[in-house]
Amino acid sequence: MKAARGWQVDVETKRAASLAAGRTHSPVLGSWWYAAHIAVMALCIFFAVARWNAIPQQIAVHIGPDGFPDHYIYKSVGTVFMMNSVQALMIPLFAGYNLMISRARTSLDPQDREGSLRKQLKLKKIHSITAWGISLLGIANLGLLQAVILYGWNLNLLIRCNISFMAVFFLTLIGVLLYLRLRGLDQQRDIPSQEERHWKWLGSIYANPEDPALFVLDRYGFFWTINMANPLGKYIAAATIAVPVIAILVAIFNFR
Template structure:
Protein backbone atom coordinates (compact mmCIF):
# COMPACT_ATOMS: atom_id res chain seq x y z
CA UNK A 1 0.00 0.00 0.00
CA UNK A 2 2.83 2.36 0.90
CA UNK A 3 4.56 1.51 -2.38
CA UNK A 4 1.36 2.29 -4.31
CA UNK A 5 1.12 5.74 -2.72
CA UNK A 6 4.73 6.65 -3.43
CA UNK A 7 4.65 5.33 -6.99
CA UNK A 8 1.52 7.41 -7.66
CA UNK A 9 3.16 10.56 -6.32
CA UNK A 10 6.46 9.94 -8.17
CA UNK A 11 4.71 9.28 -11.50
CA UNK A 12 2.54 12.36 -11.12
CA UNK A 13 5.49 14.56 -10.12
CA UNK A 14 7.56 13.35 -13.06
CA UNK A 15 4.67 13.89 -15.50
CA UNK A 16 4.09 17.46 -14.29
CA UNK A 17 7.80 18.36 -14.45
CA UNK A 18 8.07 16.92 -17.96
CA UNK A 19 5.03 18.92 -19.13
CA UNK A 20 5.83 22.30 -17.56
CA UNK A 21 7.77 23.85 -20.50
CA UNK A 22 4.76 23.23 -22.74
CA UNK A 23 2.13 24.51 -20.28
CA UNK A 24 3.56 27.94 -19.45
CA UNK A 25 2.68 31.03 -21.48
CA UNK A 26 3.85 30.91 -25.10
CA UNK A 27 5.84 34.14 -24.74
CA UNK A 28 7.78 32.96 -21.67
CA UNK A 29 10.52 30.33 -22.02
CA UNK A 30 12.33 29.19 -18.86
CA UNK A 31 11.34 32.38 -17.08
CA UNK A 32 12.45 34.70 -19.91
CA UNK A 33 9.98 36.84 -21.87
CA UNK A 34 10.25 36.23 -25.62
CA UNK A 35 8.92 38.65 -28.28
CA UNK A 36 6.07 37.23 -30.38
CA UNK A 37 8.14 36.87 -33.53
CA UNK A 38 10.71 34.60 -31.86
CA UNK A 39 8.46 32.28 -29.87
CA UNK A 40 8.97 29.45 -32.38
CA UNK A 41 12.76 29.80 -32.42
CA UNK A 42 14.30 26.35 -33.07
CA UNK A 43 16.88 26.75 -30.30
CA UNK A 44 14.22 27.49 -27.71
CA UNK A 45 12.22 24.47 -28.87
CA UNK A 46 15.32 22.28 -28.46
CA UNK A 47 15.84 23.60 -24.92
CA UNK A 48 12.31 22.55 -24.00
CA UNK A 49 12.75 19.07 -25.50
CA UNK A 50 16.10 18.52 -23.78
CA UNK A 51 14.65 19.58 -20.42
CA UNK A 52 11.66 17.23 -20.71
CA UNK A 53 13.61 14.25 -22.09
CA UNK A 54 16.24 14.54 -19.35
CA UNK A 55 13.60 14.39 -16.62
CA UNK A 56 11.77 11.58 -18.43
CA UNK A 57 14.77 9.25 -18.68
CA UNK A 58 16.03 9.98 -15.15
CA UNK A 59 12.55 9.41 -13.71
CA UNK A 60 12.05 6.13 -15.58
CA UNK A 61 15.48 4.90 -14.47
CA UNK A 62 14.82 5.91 -10.83
CA UNK A 63 11.44 4.16 -10.74
CA UNK A 64 12.91 1.02 -12.35
CA UNK A 65 15.74 0.81 -9.80
CA UNK A 66 13.26 1.54 -6.98
CA UNK A 67 11.02 -1.37 -8.01
CA UNK A 68 13.96 -3.73 -8.58
CA UNK A 69 15.39 -2.88 -5.16
CA UNK A 70 12.03 -3.50 -3.45
CA UNK A 71 11.53 -6.77 -5.31
CA UNK A 72 15.06 -7.99 -4.50
CA UNK A 73 15.56 -6.82 -0.89
CA UNK A 74 11.94 -6.76 0.35
CA UNK A 75 12.72 -3.76 2.62
CA UNK A 76 10.72 -2.59 5.63
CA UNK A 77 8.10 0.14 5.15
CA UNK A 78 10.31 2.87 6.66
CA UNK A 79 12.96 2.31 3.97
CA UNK A 80 10.34 2.30 1.21
CA UNK A 81 9.14 5.68 2.48
CA UNK A 82 12.70 7.00 2.82
CA UNK A 83 13.82 6.04 -0.69
CA UNK A 84 10.48 7.03 -2.23
CA UNK A 85 10.85 10.49 -0.68
CA UNK A 86 14.46 10.67 -1.89
CA UNK A 87 13.35 9.99 -5.48
CA UNK A 88 10.74 12.75 -5.28
CA UNK A 89 13.30 15.22 -3.95
CA UNK A 90 15.76 14.06 -6.61
CA UNK A 91 13.28 14.77 -9.41
CA UNK A 92 12.56 18.22 -7.97
CA UNK A 93 16.29 18.99 -7.58
CA UNK A 94 17.00 17.78 -11.14
CA UNK A 95 14.17 19.87 -12.59
CA UNK A 96 15.40 22.98 -10.78
CA UNK A 97 19.01 22.42 -11.89
CA UNK A 98 17.89 21.98 -15.51
CA UNK A 99 15.63 25.02 -15.24
CA UNK A 100 18.47 27.29 -14.10
CA UNK A 101 20.75 25.88 -16.82
CA UNK A 102 18.26 26.53 -19.62
CA UNK A 103 17.17 29.85 -18.09
CA UNK A 104 20.76 31.07 -18.44
CA UNK A 105 20.99 29.76 -22.03
CA UNK A 106 17.68 31.41 -22.98
CA UNK A 107 18.74 34.74 -21.48
CA UNK A 108 22.04 34.53 -23.35
CA UNK A 109 20.31 33.79 -26.66
CA UNK A 110 17.86 36.64 -26.20
CA UNK A 111 20.70 39.10 -25.59
CA UNK A 112 22.89 37.79 -28.41
CA UNK A 113 20.03 37.93 -30.92
CA UNK A 114 18.90 41.34 -29.57
CA UNK A 115 15.28 40.23 -29.60
CA UNK A 116 12.84 43.09 -29.16
CA UNK A 117 15.45 45.83 -28.81
CA UNK A 118 14.11 47.84 -31.77
CA UNK A 119 10.48 47.55 -30.71
CA UNK A 120 8.44 50.06 -28.78
CA UNK A 121 7.53 48.56 -25.38
CA UNK A 122 3.83 48.82 -24.51
CA UNK A 123 1.65 47.83 -21.56
CA UNK A 124 -1.95 46.93 -22.34
CA UNK A 125 -5.04 47.16 -20.12
CA UNK A 126 -8.65 46.12 -20.74
CA UNK A 127 -11.06 47.85 -18.37
CA UNK A 128 -13.98 45.61 -19.39
CA UNK A 129 -12.30 42.27 -18.71
CA UNK A 130 -13.18 42.29 -15.00
CA UNK A 131 -16.83 41.79 -15.92
CA UNK A 132 -15.89 38.44 -17.48
CA UNK A 133 -14.00 37.20 -14.41
CA UNK A 134 -15.50 33.93 -13.09
CA UNK A 135 -13.60 33.55 -9.83
CA UNK A 136 -15.72 32.19 -6.99
CA UNK A 137 -17.14 34.62 -4.39
CA UNK A 138 -15.63 34.68 -0.89
CA UNK A 139 -18.71 33.33 0.87
CA UNK A 140 -18.38 29.91 -0.78
CA UNK A 141 -15.05 29.48 1.02
CA UNK A 142 -16.86 30.14 4.31
CA UNK A 143 -19.05 27.04 3.88
CA UNK A 144 -16.25 24.55 4.78
CA UNK A 145 -15.46 26.75 7.79
CA UNK A 146 -19.02 26.29 9.04
CA UNK A 147 -18.46 22.52 8.87
CA UNK A 148 -15.29 22.92 10.95
CA UNK A 149 -17.07 24.98 13.59
CA UNK A 150 -19.73 22.27 13.79
CA UNK A 151 -16.99 19.64 14.10
CA UNK A 152 -15.43 21.49 17.05
CA UNK A 153 -18.85 21.76 18.72
CA UNK A 154 -19.51 18.04 18.17
CA UNK A 155 -16.09 17.19 19.64
CA UNK A 156 -16.92 19.22 22.75
CA UNK A 157 -20.23 17.36 23.17
CA UNK A 158 -18.50 13.97 22.79
CA UNK A 159 -15.47 14.89 24.92
CA UNK A 160 -16.21 12.39 27.68
CA UNK A 161 -16.17 9.38 25.32
CA UNK A 162 -12.91 10.35 23.62
CA UNK A 163 -9.92 8.00 24.26
CA UNK A 164 -7.23 9.08 26.71
CA UNK A 165 -4.66 9.05 23.91
CA UNK A 166 -5.57 11.26 20.92
CA UNK A 167 -4.13 10.41 17.46
CA UNK A 168 -1.81 13.18 16.31
CA UNK A 169 -0.26 11.71 13.16
CA UNK A 170 -1.34 9.12 10.60
CA UNK A 171 0.98 6.84 8.61
CA UNK A 172 0.92 5.96 4.91
CA UNK A 173 -1.51 3.11 5.67
CA UNK A 174 -4.04 5.59 7.10
CA UNK A 175 -3.62 4.32 10.66
CA UNK A 176 -2.56 6.62 13.55
CA UNK A 177 1.07 6.21 14.59
CA UNK A 178 1.56 9.09 17.04
CA UNK A 179 -0.57 10.09 20.04
CA UNK A 180 -0.99 12.90 22.59
CA UNK A 181 -2.63 12.90 26.00
CA UNK A 182 -6.31 13.89 26.02
CA UNK A 183 -7.08 17.50 26.98
CA UNK A 184 -9.43 20.23 25.64
CA UNK A 185 -6.68 21.52 23.35
CA UNK A 186 -5.29 18.25 21.96
CA UNK A 187 -8.75 16.94 20.98
CA UNK A 188 -9.30 20.02 18.79
CA UNK A 189 -5.84 20.35 17.20
CA UNK A 190 -7.00 18.79 13.94
CA UNK A 191 -10.10 21.02 13.43
CA UNK A 192 -8.15 24.13 14.51
CA UNK A 193 -5.44 23.44 11.94
CA UNK A 194 -8.19 22.75 9.39
CA UNK A 195 -9.83 26.11 10.13
CA UNK A 196 -6.53 27.96 9.63
CA UNK A 197 -5.98 26.17 6.31
CA UNK A 198 -9.47 27.20 5.21
CA UNK A 199 -8.62 30.82 6.07
CA UNK A 200 -5.48 30.45 3.96
CA UNK A 201 -7.47 29.33 0.91
CA UNK A 202 -9.95 32.18 1.41
CA UNK A 203 -7.11 34.72 1.68
CA UNK A 204 -5.35 33.45 -1.45
CA UNK A 205 -8.59 33.48 -3.45
CA UNK A 206 -9.40 37.06 -2.46
CA UNK A 207 -5.83 38.25 -3.06
CA UNK A 208 -5.66 36.68 -6.53
CA UNK A 209 -9.07 38.16 -7.36
CA UNK A 210 -7.65 41.63 -6.70
CA UNK A 211 -4.48 41.01 -8.70
CA UNK A 212 -3.96 42.69 -12.04
CA UNK A 213 -4.99 41.05 -15.31
CA UNK A 214 -2.05 41.41 -17.70
CA UNK A 215 -2.73 41.17 -21.42
CA UNK A 216 -0.32 40.80 -24.31
CA UNK A 217 -0.34 43.51 -26.96
CA UNK A 218 1.00 40.98 -29.48
CA UNK A 219 -1.62 38.33 -28.73
CA UNK A 220 -4.44 40.06 -26.92
CA UNK A 221 -7.22 37.50 -27.38
CA UNK A 222 -5.11 34.48 -26.41
CA UNK A 223 -3.76 36.22 -23.30
CA UNK A 224 -7.28 37.30 -22.32
CA UNK A 225 -8.53 33.71 -22.57
CA UNK A 226 -5.55 32.40 -20.59
CA UNK A 227 -5.83 35.01 -17.84
CA UNK A 228 -9.55 34.37 -17.37
CA UNK A 229 -8.98 30.60 -17.40
CA UNK A 230 -6.17 30.89 -14.84
CA UNK A 231 -8.33 32.92 -12.48
CA UNK A 232 -11.43 30.75 -12.92
CA UNK A 233 -9.78 27.33 -12.58
CA UNK A 234 -7.41 28.33 -9.79
CA UNK A 235 -10.40 29.59 -7.79
CA UNK A 236 -12.31 26.35 -8.38
CA UNK A 237 -9.22 24.27 -7.61
CA UNK A 238 -8.67 26.07 -4.29
CA UNK A 239 -12.31 25.61 -3.34
CA UNK A 240 -12.17 21.92 -4.29
CA UNK A 241 -8.98 21.45 -2.25
CA UNK A 242 -10.46 23.25 0.76
CA UNK A 243 -13.59 21.08 0.56
CA UNK A 244 -11.61 17.82 0.20
CA UNK A 245 -9.31 18.68 3.10
CA UNK A 246 -12.37 19.48 5.19
CA UNK A 247 -13.85 16.07 4.36
CA UNK A 248 -10.57 14.25 5.12
CA UNK A 249 -9.92 16.03 8.43
CA UNK A 250 -13.56 15.57 9.47
CA UNK A 251 -13.27 11.86 8.70
CA UNK A 252 -10.11 11.56 10.82
CA UNK A 253 -11.69 13.51 13.67
CA UNK A 254 -14.82 11.35 13.65
CA UNK A 255 -12.77 8.14 13.67
CA UNK A 256 -10.94 9.55 16.70
CA UNK A 257 -14.20 10.30 18.54
CA UNK A 258 -15.79 6.97 17.60
CA UNK A 259 -13.11 4.28 17.79
CA UNK A 260 -13.76 1.38 15.43
CA UNK A 261 -16.10 3.46 13.28
CA UNK A 262 -14.51 2.03 10.12
CA UNK A 263 -12.12 -0.82 9.33
CA UNK A 264 -8.45 -0.66 8.36
CA UNK A 265 -9.28 -0.96 4.64
CA UNK A 266 -11.43 2.17 4.75
CA UNK A 267 -8.80 3.98 6.84
CA UNK A 268 -6.32 3.40 4.03
CA UNK A 269 -8.74 3.94 1.15
CA UNK A 270 -10.05 7.36 2.22
CA UNK A 271 -6.65 9.19 2.31
CA UNK A 272 -5.58 7.40 -0.89
CA UNK A 273 -8.75 8.47 -2.71
CA UNK A 274 -8.19 12.01 -1.39
CA UNK A 275 -4.65 11.93 -2.81
CA UNK A 276 -5.84 10.66 -6.19
CA UNK A 277 -8.54 13.33 -6.51
CA UNK A 278 -6.07 16.09 -5.60
CA UNK A 279 -3.51 14.81 -8.13
CA UNK A 280 -6.12 14.44 -10.88
CA UNK A 281 -7.50 17.89 -10.08
CA UNK A 282 -4.00 19.36 -10.26
CA UNK A 283 -3.42 17.75 -13.66
CA UNK A 284 -6.77 18.99 -15.01
CA UNK A 285 -6.06 22.49 -13.69
CA UNK A 286 -2.59 22.56 -15.29
CA UNK A 287 -3.88 21.31 -18.65
CA UNK A 288 -6.92 23.61 -18.70
CA UNK A 289 -4.83 26.70 -17.99
CA UNK A 290 -1.79 25.60 -19.99
CA UNK A 291 -3.80 25.04 -23.17
CA UNK A 292 -6.17 28.01 -22.83
CA UNK A 293 -5.96 30.30 -25.84
CA UNK A 294 -3.29 28.19 -27.57
CA UNK A 295 -5.21 27.88 -30.83
CA UNK A 296 -6.32 31.50 -31.00
CA UNK A 297 -5.23 33.27 -34.17
CA UNK A 298 -2.60 35.95 -33.50
CA UNK A 299 -2.52 39.43 -35.02
CA UNK A 300 0.79 41.00 -33.95
CA UNK A 301 1.15 44.74 -34.40
CA UNK A 302 4.25 45.87 -36.31
CA UNK A 303 6.87 47.82 -34.37
CA UNK A 304 5.54 47.25 -30.85
CA UNK A 305 5.93 44.50 -28.25
CA UNK A 306 4.91 43.83 -24.67
CA UNK A 307 6.74 45.61 -21.90
CA UNK A 308 9.75 43.49 -20.97
CA UNK A 309 9.54 42.94 -17.21
CA UNK A 310 12.45 40.50 -16.96
CA UNK A 311 14.19 42.92 -14.59
CA UNK A 312 11.45 42.28 -12.00
CA UNK A 313 11.95 38.51 -12.10
CA UNK A 314 14.93 37.11 -10.22
CA UNK A 315 16.08 34.00 -12.11
CA UNK A 316 12.67 34.00 -13.78
CA UNK A 317 11.04 32.63 -10.61
CA UNK A 318 10.98 35.32 -7.90
CA UNK A 319 8.90 38.41 -8.67
CA UNK A 320 9.88 41.66 -6.97
CA UNK A 321 8.11 44.79 -8.19
CA UNK A 322 7.31 47.65 -5.80
CA UNK A 323 5.34 49.42 -8.52
CA UNK A 324 2.91 46.52 -8.95
CA UNK A 325 0.11 46.53 -6.33
CA UNK A 326 -0.74 42.88 -7.13
CA UNK A 327 -0.18 40.48 -4.25
CA UNK A 328 -0.04 37.43 -6.52
CA UNK A 329 1.05 37.20 -10.15
CA UNK A 330 1.06 34.37 -12.68
CA UNK A 331 4.09 32.10 -12.45
CA UNK A 332 6.65 32.25 -15.23
CA UNK A 333 7.63 28.61 -14.86
CA UNK A 334 4.79 26.37 -13.82
CA UNK A 335 1.05 26.88 -13.77
CA UNK A 336 -0.54 28.96 -11.05
CA UNK A 337 0.40 31.95 -8.92
CA UNK A 338 3.43 33.24 -7.08
CA UNK A 339 3.90 36.05 -4.54
CA UNK A 340 4.98 39.55 -5.41
CA UNK A 341 7.87 39.59 -2.94
CA UNK A 342 7.75 43.40 -2.83
CA UNK A 343 4.24 43.32 -1.33
CA UNK A 344 4.31 42.45 2.41
CA UNK A 345 0.63 41.44 2.44
CA UNK A 346 1.57 38.32 0.48
CA UNK A 347 3.93 37.22 3.25
CA UNK A 348 1.15 37.68 5.79
CA UNK A 349 -1.38 35.67 3.77
CA UNK A 350 0.97 32.73 3.08
CA UNK A 351 3.36 32.55 6.01
CA UNK A 352 1.07 33.83 8.78
CA UNK A 353 -1.22 30.75 8.77
CA UNK A 354 1.75 28.39 8.31
CA UNK A 355 3.55 29.84 11.34
CA UNK A 356 0.37 29.47 13.42
CA UNK A 357 -0.01 25.82 12.30
CA UNK A 358 3.60 25.04 13.26
CA UNK A 359 3.10 26.71 16.66
CA UNK A 360 -0.07 24.69 17.28
CA UNK A 361 1.71 21.45 16.34
CA UNK A 362 4.63 22.38 18.63
CA UNK A 363 2.43 23.33 21.60
CA UNK A 364 0.30 20.21 21.19
Protein backbone atom coordinates in the same frame (compact mmCIF):
# COMPACT_ATOMS: atom_id res chain seq x y z
CA MET B 1 15.03 59.20 -37.88
CA LYS B 2 15.20 59.34 -34.09
CA ALA B 3 16.52 55.79 -33.99
CA ALA B 4 19.16 56.64 -36.59
CA ARG B 5 20.43 59.48 -34.43
CA GLY B 6 20.77 57.18 -31.43
CA TRP B 7 17.69 58.39 -29.66
CA GLN B 8 15.65 55.90 -27.67
CA VAL B 9 12.34 54.99 -29.24
CA ASP B 10 9.51 53.83 -27.04
CA VAL B 11 8.47 50.36 -28.09
CA GLU B 12 4.74 49.81 -28.00
CA THR B 13 3.98 46.75 -25.95
CA LYS B 14 1.61 44.21 -27.41
CA ARG B 15 -0.51 44.13 -24.31
CA ALA B 16 -2.06 46.74 -22.06
CA ALA B 17 -2.71 46.23 -18.38
CA SER B 18 -6.28 46.31 -17.23
CA LEU B 19 -6.68 46.57 -13.45
CA ALA B 20 -10.43 47.04 -13.55
CA ALA B 21 -11.33 43.97 -15.58
CA GLY B 22 -11.94 41.70 -12.61
CA ARG B 23 -14.26 44.21 -10.98
CA THR B 24 -16.83 43.93 -13.77
CA HIS B 25 -16.54 40.29 -14.85
CA SER B 26 -16.56 38.36 -11.52
CA PRO B 27 -13.50 36.30 -12.46
CA VAL B 28 -13.51 33.96 -9.43
CA LEU B 29 -15.84 32.26 -7.00
CA GLY B 30 -17.21 34.56 -4.32
CA SER B 31 -15.76 34.37 -0.83
CA TRP B 32 -19.09 33.04 0.44
CA TRP B 33 -18.29 29.73 -1.29
CA TYR B 34 -15.86 29.13 1.56
CA ALA B 35 -18.84 28.93 3.88
CA ALA B 36 -18.81 25.24 2.86
CA HIS B 37 -15.41 24.89 4.54
CA ILE B 38 -16.71 26.63 7.65
CA ALA B 39 -19.75 24.32 7.65
CA VAL B 40 -17.49 21.25 7.60
CA MET B 41 -15.45 22.66 10.49
CA ALA B 42 -18.61 23.53 12.43
CA LEU B 43 -19.91 19.99 11.92
CA CYS B 44 -16.66 18.56 13.29
CA ILE B 45 -16.89 20.84 16.33
CA PHE B 46 -20.53 19.89 16.90
CA PHE B 47 -19.72 16.17 16.94
CA ALA B 48 -16.79 16.73 19.31
CA VAL B 49 -19.02 18.64 21.73
CA ALA B 50 -21.89 16.16 21.42
CA ARG B 51 -19.63 13.16 22.03
CA TRP B 52 -17.41 14.78 24.65
CA ASN B 53 -18.24 12.22 27.33
CA ALA B 54 -17.54 9.33 24.95
CA ILE B 55 -14.04 10.56 24.15
CA PRO B 56 -11.49 8.59 26.23
CA GLN B 57 -9.34 10.37 28.80
CA GLN B 58 -6.22 9.13 27.01
CA ILE B 59 -6.25 9.59 23.24
CA ALA B 60 -4.05 7.41 21.03
CA VAL B 61 -2.13 9.49 18.50
CA HIS B 62 0.44 7.03 17.16
CA ILE B 63 0.33 3.40 16.05
CA GLY B 64 3.44 1.26 16.53
CA PRO B 65 4.88 -1.33 14.09
CA ASP B 66 2.80 -4.03 15.78
CA GLY B 67 -0.41 -2.21 14.90
CA PHE B 68 -1.19 -1.11 18.46
CA PRO B 69 -1.12 2.45 19.91
CA ASP B 70 2.18 3.33 21.53
CA HIS B 71 1.71 7.03 22.29
CA TYR B 72 -1.17 8.78 24.03
CA ILE B 73 -2.14 12.34 24.92
CA TYR B 74 -4.49 13.42 27.67
CA LYS B 75 -7.96 14.62 26.81
CA SER B 76 -8.35 18.40 27.03
CA VAL B 77 -10.02 21.22 25.16
CA GLY B 78 -6.80 21.81 23.25
CA THR B 79 -6.28 18.19 22.20
CA VAL B 80 -9.92 17.51 21.33
CA PHE B 81 -10.31 20.61 19.17
CA MET B 82 -6.76 20.61 17.82
CA MET B 83 -7.79 19.70 14.27
CA ASN B 84 -10.48 22.36 14.35
CA SER B 85 -7.81 24.91 15.22
CA VAL B 86 -5.83 23.80 12.18
CA GLN B 87 -8.97 24.05 10.04
CA ALA B 88 -9.64 27.55 11.36
CA LEU B 89 -6.11 28.59 10.37
CA MET B 90 -6.21 27.04 6.91
CA ILE B 91 -9.61 28.29 5.75
CA PRO B 92 -8.59 32.00 5.67
CA LEU B 93 -5.43 30.98 3.81
CA PHE B 94 -7.47 29.25 1.10
CA ALA B 95 -9.96 32.11 0.91
CA GLY B 96 -7.05 34.56 0.70
CA TYR B 97 -5.58 32.69 -2.27
CA ASN B 98 -8.94 32.95 -4.01
CA LEU B 99 -8.98 36.69 -3.31
CA MET B 100 -5.43 36.98 -4.65
CA ILE B 101 -6.54 35.45 -7.95
CA SER B 102 -9.39 37.93 -8.24
CA ARG B 103 -7.11 40.91 -7.52
CA ALA B 104 -4.29 39.80 -9.83
CA ARG B 105 -3.55 42.08 -12.75
CA THR B 106 -5.16 41.23 -16.08
CA SER B 107 -3.13 41.96 -19.23
CA LEU B 108 -5.03 42.58 -22.45
CA ASP B 109 -3.93 42.21 -26.06
CA PRO B 110 -4.76 45.49 -27.89
CA GLN B 111 -5.41 43.49 -31.08
CA ASP B 112 -7.91 41.18 -29.36
CA ARG B 113 -8.93 42.79 -26.10
CA GLU B 114 -12.17 40.85 -25.67
CA GLY B 115 -10.60 37.52 -26.61
CA SER B 116 -7.63 37.91 -24.28
CA LEU B 117 -9.93 39.14 -21.52
CA ARG B 118 -12.15 36.07 -21.86
CA LYS B 119 -9.13 33.77 -21.75
CA GLN B 120 -7.64 35.34 -18.65
CA LEU B 121 -10.95 35.45 -16.82
CA LYS B 122 -11.48 31.80 -17.71
CA LEU B 123 -7.98 31.00 -16.43
CA LYS B 124 -8.81 32.70 -13.14
CA LYS B 125 -12.13 30.87 -12.90
CA ILE B 126 -10.52 27.47 -13.45
CA HIS B 127 -7.89 28.11 -10.79
CA SER B 128 -10.51 29.44 -8.38
CA ILE B 129 -12.78 26.39 -8.74
CA THR B 130 -9.85 23.96 -8.53
CA ALA B 131 -8.44 25.61 -5.40
CA TRP B 132 -11.89 25.64 -3.79
CA GLY B 133 -12.52 21.95 -4.43
CA ILE B 134 -9.10 20.73 -3.32
CA SER B 135 -9.12 22.91 -0.20
CA LEU B 136 -12.59 21.63 0.75
CA LEU B 137 -11.34 18.05 0.48
CA GLY B 138 -8.36 19.02 2.65
CA ILE B 139 -10.59 20.49 5.37
CA ALA B 140 -12.80 17.38 5.28
CA ASN B 141 -9.71 15.18 5.51
CA LEU B 142 -8.67 16.97 8.71
CA GLY B 143 -12.14 16.28 10.09
CA LEU B 144 -11.75 12.60 9.25
CA LEU B 145 -8.39 12.53 11.03
CA GLN B 146 -10.07 14.08 14.07
CA ALA B 147 -12.75 11.36 14.00
CA VAL B 148 -10.15 8.58 13.80
CA ILE B 149 -8.22 10.01 16.76
CA LEU B 150 -11.17 10.86 19.00
CA TYR B 151 -13.84 8.31 18.18
CA GLY B 152 -11.76 5.28 17.26
CA TRP B 153 -12.82 5.17 13.62
CA ASN B 154 -11.01 2.59 11.51
CA LEU B 155 -7.51 3.78 10.66
CA ASN B 156 -7.72 2.02 7.29
CA LEU B 157 -10.56 4.39 6.39
CA LEU B 158 -8.24 7.34 6.93
CA ILE B 159 -5.46 5.68 4.92
CA ARG B 160 -7.79 4.94 2.01
CA CYS B 161 -9.20 8.46 2.09
CA ASN B 162 -5.70 9.97 2.18
CA ILE B 163 -4.65 7.88 -0.81
CA SER B 164 -7.83 8.89 -2.63
CA PHE B 165 -7.25 12.54 -1.73
CA MET B 166 -3.70 12.49 -3.09
CA ALA B 167 -4.88 10.72 -6.24
CA VAL B 168 -7.63 13.29 -6.78
CA PHE B 169 -5.18 16.12 -6.10
CA PHE B 170 -2.58 15.00 -8.64
CA LEU B 171 -5.11 13.89 -11.26
CA THR B 172 -6.91 17.23 -10.94
CA LEU B 173 -3.63 19.13 -11.20
CA ILE B 174 -2.57 17.18 -14.29
CA GLY B 175 -6.04 17.54 -15.81
CA VAL B 176 -6.08 21.30 -15.27
CA LEU B 177 -2.60 21.74 -16.74
CA LEU B 178 -3.54 19.66 -19.79
CA TYR B 179 -6.77 21.60 -20.24
CA LEU B 180 -4.94 24.92 -20.02
CA ARG B 181 -2.41 23.72 -22.58
CA LEU B 182 -5.01 22.37 -25.03
CA ARG B 183 -7.10 25.54 -24.76
CA GLY B 184 -4.08 27.79 -25.02
CA LEU B 185 -4.87 29.38 -21.68
CA ASP B 186 -1.32 28.83 -20.45
CA GLN B 187 -0.03 31.14 -23.18
CA GLN B 188 -1.08 34.25 -21.26
CA ARG B 189 1.76 36.50 -20.16
CA ASP B 190 1.92 39.57 -17.98
CA ILE B 191 4.19 41.73 -20.14
CA PRO B 192 5.10 44.37 -17.49
CA SER B 193 6.58 41.65 -15.26
CA GLN B 194 8.49 39.61 -17.83
CA GLU B 195 11.90 41.28 -17.51
CA GLU B 196 14.43 38.73 -16.26
CA ARG B 197 15.96 41.10 -13.70
CA HIS B 198 12.72 41.28 -11.73
CA TRP B 199 12.63 37.53 -11.06
CA LYS B 200 14.73 36.07 -8.25
CA TRP B 201 15.55 32.56 -7.07
CA LEU B 202 15.33 30.87 -10.47
CA GLY B 203 12.20 32.77 -11.40
CA SER B 204 10.19 31.82 -8.31
CA ILE B 205 10.03 35.29 -6.71
CA TYR B 206 8.93 38.52 -8.40
CA ALA B 207 10.26 41.84 -7.08
CA ASN B 208 9.75 45.06 -9.02
CA PRO B 209 9.52 48.30 -7.00
CA GLU B 210 8.39 50.19 -10.12
CA ASP B 211 5.38 47.91 -10.62
CA PRO B 212 2.31 49.06 -8.64
CA ALA B 213 0.64 45.66 -9.01
CA LEU B 214 0.48 43.52 -5.87
CA PHE B 215 -0.38 40.21 -7.57
CA VAL B 216 0.81 39.18 -11.02
CA LEU B 217 0.70 36.10 -13.22
CA ASP B 218 3.87 34.06 -12.87
CA ARG B 219 6.35 34.04 -15.72
CA TYR B 220 5.15 30.62 -16.92
CA GLY B 221 1.49 31.59 -17.14
CA PHE B 222 0.15 28.91 -14.78
CA PHE B 223 -0.20 30.47 -11.33
CA TRP B 224 -0.06 33.83 -9.57
CA THR B 225 2.58 35.31 -7.34
CA ILE B 226 3.16 38.30 -5.09
CA ASN B 227 5.23 41.36 -5.93
CA MET B 228 7.75 41.15 -3.09
CA ALA B 229 8.94 44.71 -3.73
CA ASN B 230 5.54 45.94 -2.62
CA PRO B 231 5.52 46.53 1.18
CA LEU B 232 2.05 45.00 1.49
CA GLY B 233 3.26 42.02 -0.54
CA LYS B 234 5.91 41.27 2.09
CA TYR B 235 3.28 41.18 4.84
CA ILE B 236 1.04 38.91 2.77
CA ALA B 237 3.93 36.56 2.00
CA ALA B 238 4.93 36.46 5.67
CA ALA B 239 1.35 35.67 6.72
CA THR B 240 1.09 32.97 4.05
CA ILE B 241 4.18 31.27 5.47
CA ALA B 242 3.21 31.86 9.10
CA VAL B 243 -0.23 30.23 8.88
CA PRO B 244 0.90 26.68 7.95
CA VAL B 245 3.87 26.97 10.32
CA ILE B 246 1.54 27.86 13.20
CA ALA B 247 -0.79 25.01 12.21
CA ILE B 248 2.12 22.55 12.36
CA LEU B 249 3.26 23.95 15.71
CA VAL B 250 -0.27 23.59 17.11
CA ALA B 251 -0.28 19.92 16.14
CA ILE B 252 3.22 19.31 17.50
CA PHE B 253 2.45 21.07 20.79
CA ASN B 254 -0.69 19.00 21.36
CA PHE B 255 0.87 15.71 20.25
CA ARG B 256 3.70 15.91 22.79
